[in-house]
Amino acid sequence: MGVGLQTEEITGRARVLDAAAELFVRQGYVGTTLRQIAAATGIKAGSIYHHFESKEALFVAVLNDGIVVMIDAFDEAQSSLAGTDDVAVHVREHVRSHLSAIFENGPYTTAHVTSFFSAPAEVRAAVVPKRDSYEQKWNQLFEVLFPAANTKELRLRRLILFGAMNATAEWFDPAGNLTVDQLATAISDQFLQGVTQYES
Amino acid sequence: MGVGLQTEEITGRARVLDAAAELFVRQGYVGTTLRQIAAATGIKAGSIYHHFESKEALFVAVLNDGIVVMIDAFDEAQSSLAGTDDVAVHVREHVRSHLSAIFENGPYTTAHVTSFFSAPAEVRAAVVPKRDSYEQKWNQLFEVLFPAANTKELRLRRLILFGAMNATAEWFDPAGNLTVDQLATAISDQFLQGVTQYES
């Protein structure tokens, strides 16, 4: 639900969540302490346990919110594309929506893509259902857009695209020369046409 | 130098390094303790300080060895391609060599690609020179292969490709259905031609 990011009533729980998400992005799960999260929230470490039963539960909440943001962005993009048939437009718009979730929707999605794999097994297990449902949306999209390819091939292509997109969280600076939109176009073009356009 | 991986004389230092690399891959830097590394080596935690002056220095050594493996693999691939002009062959062979370094050359390279960005700033700074020299090799390769593109474009394409390649460390299972060679072909094809081949 991206708690605390959209409404005025920012509860104490949401403020803890916001602070935690930001710190997890910068320092990872193990590298972030409850004392740091508490300090960033403006409370003391012990008080966090009024909102979450453990550090792991807090992490699960952050990662889950991260996918929810991505899922919402995906659905919105899909709605806005209802009247279009152009494969390239569909791909570009969904790539843009995924990157936008990472760079323009707070730290939740960024925390998800950067620290899902390094999360403790129990945390990953708790997050996997929603994460799977997001991946299924992409798989289904690809099956519609590329009916000539088989499921296995498309899954591989999706993993390659996800790798390229999620890695941007590690090197792309939205305040730099390139905008998120331009980055989305570059990745989408690359995914659709490759680099053959540059061959001499 | 990939210490301890190639010769018979496996020094105590190299055995610590090997154990550390493997644990860093599985648990990350902060998630791995000196006691675990010592136990995996067959010594006690305090003894590690005979070989390395700190945990950070040990991490730096692992990450640096990881790039050295990649650099060696790159140079070898380049030598073996001396007689070929085919752009696709060059790209495929270098992609294969990069993936081979991750999946078939011990845990050093894997540790590098999975935990470079989450490493402490001082560690990253110590590793950056060699890392840069590897990236420059790719940039130079691309400028030769795609003379029609400008430097900025090629840097962006390289980052997209690196994202796709390095992310495989997180999901690809070399013991599964797909071989490393097949994975390399898929990524290389995707990079060169995109998915347009599947468009209806």
Next chain:
DNA sequence: GTCTATAACATGATAGAC
């Protein structure tokens, strides 16, 4: 080169007052 022992400190978590 490895050991034991320990210093010095940080961590997640709990209990009970306000």
Next chain:
DNA sequence: GTCTATCATGTTATAGAC
């Protein structure tokens, strides 16, 4: 809902014996 105080444990790192 937040506080203080504290527990139990784990952490890197050091010192000196063997």
